[in-house]
Amino acid sequence: MKNDVRVSQSIQKNTRVSHFFSYLLMSVLAVLFLFPIFLVVMNSFKNKLYISTTPFLWPDSESFVGLQNYMDGLTKIHFLSSLGYSLFITVVSVALIIIFCSMTSWMISRVPCGLSKFLYGLFLISMVVPFQMVMYTMTKVANVTKLDNFVGICVLYLGFGAGMAVFMFSGFINGVPVDLEEAALIDGCNPLNMFFQVVFPIMKPIVITVAILNAMWVWNDFLLPYLVIGTKYKTVPVAVQYLKSGYGSVDYGHMMAVIVFALIPIVVFYFACQKYIIEGVIAGAVKG
Amino acid sequence: MRKSYKKYYALFVIPTLAAYAIAFVIPFVMGLGLSFCKFKTLKHAHFVGLSNYIYVFTQNSGFLGALWFTVKIAVVGVVTTNLIAFGLALLLSRGLKGTNFFRTIFFMPNLIGGIVLGYIWQLLLNGILIKLTGNDLTYSATYGYWGIILLYNWQKIGYLMIIYIAGIQSISSELMEAAKIDGATYRQTLHSIIIPLVSPSITICTFLALTDCFKMYDQNLALTGGAPANKTMMLALHIYNTYYNRKGFSGIGQAEGVVFTILVLVIAGIQLKISRSREAKEV
Numbered sequence: 001m002k003n004d005v006r007v008s009q010s011i012q013k014n015t016r017v018s019h020f021f022s023y024l025l026m027s028v029l030a031v032l033f034l035f036p037i038f039l040v041v042m043n044s045f046k047n048k049l050y051i052s053t054t055p056f057l058w059p060d061s062e063s064f065v066g067l068q069n070y071m072d073g074l075t076k077i078h079f080l081s082s083l084g085y086s087l088f089i090t091v092v093s094v095a096l097i098i099i100f101c102s103m104t105s106w107m108i109s110r111v112p113c114g115l116s117k118f119l120y121g122l123f124l125i126s127m128v129v130p131f132q133m134v135m136y137t138m139t140k141v142a143n144v145t146k147l148d149n150f151v152g153i154c155v156l157y158l159g160f161g162a163g164m165a166v167f168m169f170s171g172f173i174n175g176v177p178v179d180l181e182e183a184a185l186i187d188g189c190n191p192l193n194m195f196f197q198v199v200f201p202i203m204k205p206i207v208i209t210v211a212i213l214n215a216m217w218v219w220n221d222f223l224l225p226y227l228v229i230g231t232k233y234k235t236v237p238v239a240v241q242y243l244k245s246g247y248g249s250v251d252y253g254h255m256m257a258v259i260v261f262a263l264i265p266i267v268v269f270y271f272a273c274q275k276y277i278i279e280g281v282i283a284g285a286v287k288g
Numbered sequence: 289m290r291k292s293y294k295k296y297y298a299l300f301v302i303p304t305l306a307a308y309a310i311a312f313v314i315p316f317v318m319g320l321g322l323s324f325c326k327f328k329t330l331k332h333a334h335f336v337g338l339s340n341y342i343y344v345f346t347q348n349s350g351f352l353g354a355l356w357f358t359v360k361i362a363v364v365g366v367v368t369t370n371l372i373a374f375g376l377a378l379l380l381s382r383g384l385k386g387t388n389f390f391r392t393i394f395f396m397p398n399l400i401g402g403i404v405l406g407y408i409w410q411l412l413l414n415g416i417l418i419k420l421t422g423n424d425l426t427y428s429a430t431y432g433y434w435g436i437i438l439l440y441n442w443q444k445i446g447y448l449m450i451i452y453i454a455g456i457q458s459i460s461s462e463l464m465e466a467a468k469i470d471g472a473t474y475r476q477t478l479h480s481i482i483i484p485l486v487s488p489s490i491t492i493c494t495f496l497a498l499t500d501c502f503k504m505y506d507q508n509l510a511l512t513g514g515a516p517a518n519k520t521m522m523l524a525l526h527i528y529n530t531y532y533n534r535k536g537f538s539g540i541g542q543a544e545g546v547v548f549t550i551l552v553l554v555i556a557g558i559q560l561k562i563s564r565s566r567e568a569k570e571v
Binding site for chain 2: 023052107220
């Protein structure tokens with residue numbers, strides 16, 4: 001009896017020690033994970049000369065420039081318009097992908113003919129082909145078809161996003177019974193109305209997943225907007241890269257402020273829909 | 289029933305298909321054709337047979353060097369991200385309080401785009417390197433190499449960790465309890481229960497990281513841009529530079545794109561085969 005108590009006490013003590021080390025390890029790692037971002041924010045308030053020479057020092061009376069870098073980011077680099085382009089392109093592209101790819105996936109899942117099988121296979125190919133294979137010719141096609149502006153590029157994103165979206169939507173639809181749809185058709189609905197009134201609401205979980213995965217991709221995508229619309233309309237990643245390639249030497253003050261601007265929407269988005277993002281990423285990885 | 293759908297088939301399929309054709313199918317076929325041509329503009333392309341491909345595999349093209357650098361990044365990148373992510377997943381799925389908070393932090397870098405990531409890490413690594421050695425990232429290919437590895441770990445660990453956590457959590461708690469009652473140590477449980485049962489996640493994460501490393505472009509461009517002397521140039525960046533920064537090399541860049549595509553297809557094919565054979569075993 002006495003022995004048992006002693007054993008259980010020592011087990012408890014062991015768990016407590018191991019909990020302590022777990023927390024210690026996680027905290028150290030958490031600091032390491034946050035440090036680079038903290039460093040950028042801190043340096044965004046310093047004069048550019050001090051950023052490259054003493055990046056780890058807290059801003060002092062000499063190096064502190066207040067919001068100057070941020071003001072330059074807004075007035076000289078016109079970063080607000082970059083945020084606007086990125087937001088517009090991301091929202092419209094994701095909407096196009098959701099609407100048209102869900103329609104296509106539903107149709108090719110519900111009408112299992114040779115053509116449907118062929119189309120399904122055709123869409124999947126783009127998921128594995130690296131962008132460098134098509135970057136030049138795609139840019140030329142975009143020029144000819146007049147899609148080289150911030151509206152037309154959304155059509156290109158529909159095309160590039162189709163592979164993954166069709167794959168994920170089809171996987172979901174195959175598990176949805178057809179009874180409801182047949183009942184709605186007997187009631188005299190045409191397939192288009194029926195799709196949006198009956199099928200689309202059922203697809204909500206997969207729609208959220210596809211929307212999140214595509215939003216993350218389009219928002220952060222660099223090479224496609226750089227090649228197709230980069231000279232006229234700079235999205236956020238293009239504007240950041242342009243600081244480096246455009247003016248010769250980099251103004252690190254501007255760079256820091258612009259990076260902070262770029263991070264704010266991501267952090268807001270992350271904390272607003274964290275649950276969906278993490279679930280979506282798991283679903284996307286496991287199915288993809 | 290199916291008949292009433294068929295009238296609407298075109299309406300449902302054509303918008304996506306048209307966009308897909310413009311963005312992918314037509315450029316893909318054109319690209320395949322152009323890889324056998326010499327061209328500056330599309331109008332003045334002329335057929336040169338396999339000579340682009342032959343040049344790709346000579347020393348001068350730099351393709352093999354970039355491939356070798358990419359392989360080195362991929363091997364170390366895949367191993368380090370997966371080991372650390374798996375370790376963190378074990379730590380975070382022990383039911384400790386507050387693990388959600390840590391999960392949130394570890395996952396966050398995954399949302400940041402490669403270009404922005406590259407410049408964040410350039411600031412940090414240059415700061416450290418200049419302090420320690422007096423030189424920055426562009427001084428040596430070794431710096432650039434480990435810089436890319438560090439950046440990639442920071443970006444991907446949280447992502448892989450989330451997938452591993454999902455895998456670990458799907459193990460039935462009865463099985464874990466049974467092991468505990470039988471007096472299995474944590475190490476034994478890890479060896480005989482957790483690792484075998486999360487092996488599908490291990491396959492997924494390994495190949496995710498592998499294709500990711502092979503396709504890496506933004507991070508490479510922003511962090512090192514290939515410096516010094518193109519020694520830290522990965523495949524994707526190398527192809528871009530061959531295409532756009534060397535006059536008269538467009539055809540060779542396109543041929544490199546085709547070879548690159550084949551490489552990635554082979555990796556994807558191996559992954560498919562592994563996961564299919566596992567499914568067959570389970571059934």
